[in-house]
Amino acid sequence: KTTVITGKIEPRNEVNVKPQISGIITEICKEAGDYVQAGEVIAKVKVIPDMGQLSSAQARVRLAEINLKQAQVDYGREEQLFKKQLVSADEFDKVKQAMKQAHEEVTAAEDALQVVRDGVSKSNASASSTLIRSTISGIILDIPVKVGNSVILANTFNDGTTIASVANMNDLIFRGNIDETEVGSLVTGMPMKITIGALQNLNFEANLEYISPKAVENNGANQFEVKAAIRSTKGGKIRSGYSANAEIVL
Numbered sequence: 001k002t003t004v005i006t007g008k009i010e011p012r013n014e015v016n017v018k019p020q021i022s023g024i025i026t027e028i029c030k031e032a033g034d035y036v037q038a039g040e041v042i043a044k045v046k047v048i049p050d051m052g053q054l055s056s057a058q059a060r061v062r063l064a065e066i067n068l069k070q071a072q073v074d075y076g077r078e079e080q081l082f083k084k085q086l087v088s089a090d091e092f093d094k095v096k097q098a099m100k101q102a103h104e105e106v107t108a109a110e111d112a113l114q115v116v117r118d119g120v121s122k123s124n125a126s127a128s129s130t131l132i133r134s135t136i137s138g139i140i141l142d143i144p145v146k147v148g149n150s151v152i153l154a155n156t157f158n159d160g161t162t163i164a165s166v167a168n169m170n171d172l173i174f175r176g177n178i179d180e181t182e183v184g185s186l187v188t189g190m191p192m193k194i195t196i197g198a199l200q201n202l203n204f205e206a207n208l209e210y211i212s213p214k215a216v217e218n219n220g221a222n223q224f225e226v227k228a229a230i231r232s233t234k235g236g237k238i239r240s241g242y243s244a245n246a247e248i249v250l
Helices: 051-083 089-118 122-127
Strands: 002-011 014-017 023-028 041-047 131-133 138-142 164-167 172-179 191-196 199-218 221-230 243-249
Touching: 002 191, 002 221, 051 089, 172 199, 172 243, 191 221
Parallel strands: none
Antiparallel strands: 002 172, 002 243, 014 164, 023 041, 041 131, 138 164, 172 221, 191 199, 191 243, 199 221
16 A cells, blocks of 8 residues: 655754844845855844943043053062162062953953954954854855844743754755544655655655654544655755655555
8 A cells, every 4th residue: 555645845953043142134145045064154234332331331441551650660669679688589580470460351351352343353253143153054045134134142031033044955854744534654764755746746755753752633534644755856956845755555
């Protein structure tokens, strides 16, 4: 007995790329259908700084600069005393170290201010969170945002804005539903022949790899979800979401 299962073709691994910061899209570097490598830039975001964080960062810079000026004065005074052999080398070294630390604090405070204001600092420009990068290699299926759109990062209260959907289109599966009267005859590993309506002259071989343990009611009938791994897609360009029929011998 042969039965036909109706379903769709979809990538096994589809990833939604989301921003690490909130801001406004200033540039979109790719478009749907483009191939991207993992780490490749898809879009750029301009940070809209939080005014409270900005004020705190600016205050930290001012305080660090005041401390540095005082450390420089102390160093100049101690240097003169050291030359006259009025202070020990250990005391002079402590003052010198304090001035170095004050310099480092100014640099750190300025970096922190730049991160709050621009989303990136000079010291970590290569790892800028304003550059939205693909997390996997694959085809861009969709870019639902446009230049000028506001985006938010994911947190406890929301899922964040999806910048792009990326998938490996070389690893596809068929997903469909089979009636409860036939599911008992299925065994994982069974061969299937996939026919795609949009590609009428092409058939693809697949193997059943998943049978749901729980039924879902659909129009009054109990059906079980099944998935099959498509072995090869040579001979046709398969797109995500194609309607398909899977023929299987029970």
